[in-house]
Amino acid sequence: MPINPSVDHYLELNMDDSIRELSKYCTQPSIAAQQLGTHECAQMTRGMLEKRGFTVEVFQTAGAPIVFAERKGRSDKTLLFYNHYDVQPPEPLELWESPPFSPTIRDGKLFARGVVDDKGHLTSRLFAIDAILDVDGELPCNVKFVVEGEEEISSVNLEHFVKTHQDLLHADACVWEYGGVDFNDRPVLGLGLRGICYVELRIKTANQDVHSGLGGSIFPNAAWRMVWALATLKGPDESIRIEGFHDDILPIPERSRELMARLPDPSDEYRNRYGLKGFIKGLSGGVDLLIEEVFTPTCTICGLSSGYQGEGSKTILPCEARAKLDFRLVPNMQPEKIIHLLRAHLDQNGFQDIDIIDLGSEAPAVTDPDDPFVKVVVEAAREVYDQPMQIVPLSGGSGPNAIFMKTLHLPIVSAGVSYPGAQIHAPNENMRLDLYLKGARHIARMLTVFGAV
């Protein structure tokens, strides 16, 4: 069904206002990992939703608040949007071309920490709603928003909220926080996310650092013990060596392989964008690379820290070492079990002295590619983008989609305003303004089609 052309007209005319609102939103730091500015950002989010006539409630949690909003529409159907107002830490600051919390437009892109992940997604949806309300005076369906503030630290307080507010959150379908185009500018519809289990390993071998001339031959060294422990987890052949780690993995569905085979080969794009000499595991590209990228669990060292890290030399034997580890889990793996297996592995290998700090986890979850809502979203994109949406059965990232799917029993799809150069989680995060407009047009159509079917 065609959309009222006045909606597109409104969006084109009011881009500047929406970008101004987004810029203001990005000026507010909201770093969940550092508990910085999240309460302030929750209040900004409340104000932005109330401005559109939503009934808003801000739920306090043990961490950052969760913002819930609701507005009735013409039909009985309810669409739920999941977004988050928290952002990744901006470090390393010296690599930003403009300060991370001073949004700046360059070359048709808006640069700021969180501009794509995820503040621009929320405002593009509000922008679509503005257009529909301006043209029609009411929404085609009921719309709900859950905007949390701890997505970047594994949504540690969301599960309890969802489980205890099932009636409030009841909906027929859900649009996820992110999405966008691939490196050929072809729009992507994502159906699932890997799980995650993020831990910090810590060891302390003495009450202080020691002169390395003294202890090197006879004292335990925290850095060495961490290195040896890590080396038992994954070998140079990239195989994860934790006993039982792979036990629950399901075979890759034939339908998923079929969808993956239709996707373009990203290998040249990756090599160029990230300056890679090559890939690991002997991979070169094509569907093998695509499948390995998402259908394999990972054990990634995200950070390592011990002893002296300044310029030049300091001759100490460090008493402490820390490693941050991120396991991405494929369908049917359970994060709680992974932590249990990791503890058992460290103990069995003589590393009882290494503590595991659980920094949050999420289960993997996927939506059926043949769910009717998938067709709605693909249909809504048809006249916005030059190419049809491509369906990606599983993405490499993670999020709390399993919580919604298991509790609310609804299909969840990803569609949004991002692109491969968006530098998500990295310095110089940015959003293309042309995709922002397209994303808003897509959402406006999605609401219209969804309300009508």
Place this chain on the structure above:
Amino acid sequence: MPINPSVDHYLELNMDDSIRELSKYCTQPSIAAQQLGTHECAQMTRGMLEKRGFTVEVFQTAGAPIVFAERKGRSDKTLLFYNHYDVQPPEPLELWESPPFSPTIRDGKLFARGVVDDKGHLTSRLFAIDAILDVDGELPCNVKFVVEGEEEISSVNLEHFVKTHQDLLHADACVWEYGGVDFNDRPVLGLGLRGICYVELRIKTANQDVHSGLGGSIFPNAAWRMVWALATLKGPDESIRIEGFHDDILPIPERSRELMARLPDPSDEYRNRYGLKGFIKGLSGGVDLLIEEVFTPTCTICGLSSGYQGEGSKTILPCEARAKLDFRLVPNMQPEKIIHLLRAHLDQNGFQDIDIIDLGSEAPAVTDPDDPFVKVVVEAAREVYDQPMQIVPLSGGSGPNAIFMKTLHLPIVSAGVSYPGAQIHAPNENMRLDLYLKGARHIARMLTVFGAV
């Protein structure tokens, strides 16, 4: 031979002035690793020596200047003092009870970065010279000082200076920069130092950090590659696995074992001071621990750095990793060869992508325990300390003693004002005032005995 009692009297009367001079000296940061304040500190050193009537020359180098000073004495014999005015970086700052460059007296100790390592050693020697000059009007022998500013970064410019100034530096014996008492307050005479080879390993696998949801299964990870490379260098059994590493090591001399067997067991002291649960390699204490401590070469990780190290979680795959490594070398090992073997080892194990940055090295060197100068120093200590000096054939630390021994062909001994609680290289570095006075009394006697024999 007894010393003029007026010398001791002078030292007791003038302690406050000397501590005031030392405090002022410690107020000047002089961090070689960060090239901070070294030129200023060289000029302070010059002024302090000129005040005692020394002829001083400040030699510029590619790094920190070297201060040379000379004053004639009664006999033809020349004693050379080697000291350094540079200090270790003070980090971690939050662990200091008083600021590192604001010298503070508490409980009979002076706290400051560099107070013992090595500024207090230099001023204690100047203090002894003050006393002798006050009482006798001249020195018992010729005295020379070499005070460099890069000891803490492996004396990278000293060798060239010593080799090109052999006549200037000519002396009959040398007193090294440090020394003091053991944990039983028994004075220690050190005869040798291990060598050192300090390197930084660096790897860069991409042009930026990548979202760990994207690259974890298919991109190289700099932190993992560093962990795997390090794990090939030394195993959990503490054995260093670099081929050829042990080839040049000499057997431990019987005379050294004999001297080591006379030393007290430090194991309880180490356990308590550093909060250790135990030692590595199954060691429990006694002469085995003492010999292992110094007669074994080490491969110590002094620092590890990669990716996100802040609070909480950040889901990135790091593009860079760094490790600082310190090899302590026992007699006859050559640092240049160790770097060569390390490069070959990394290449053979598939780590051609890891760069080695040479941050400085020094060869091991020892003085004969039966050299006549050793007797002079022991004799001079007799009426200062309650117990006789104990002779330590090899110490765990390093320094440029090999440069002096090989070029100038003189015996070198260590004797000074430190003690095991001095927190050298660590927060809250401190010097006991009682030992400072004893150290000055010892030096005054040493000059007197040395000039007379």
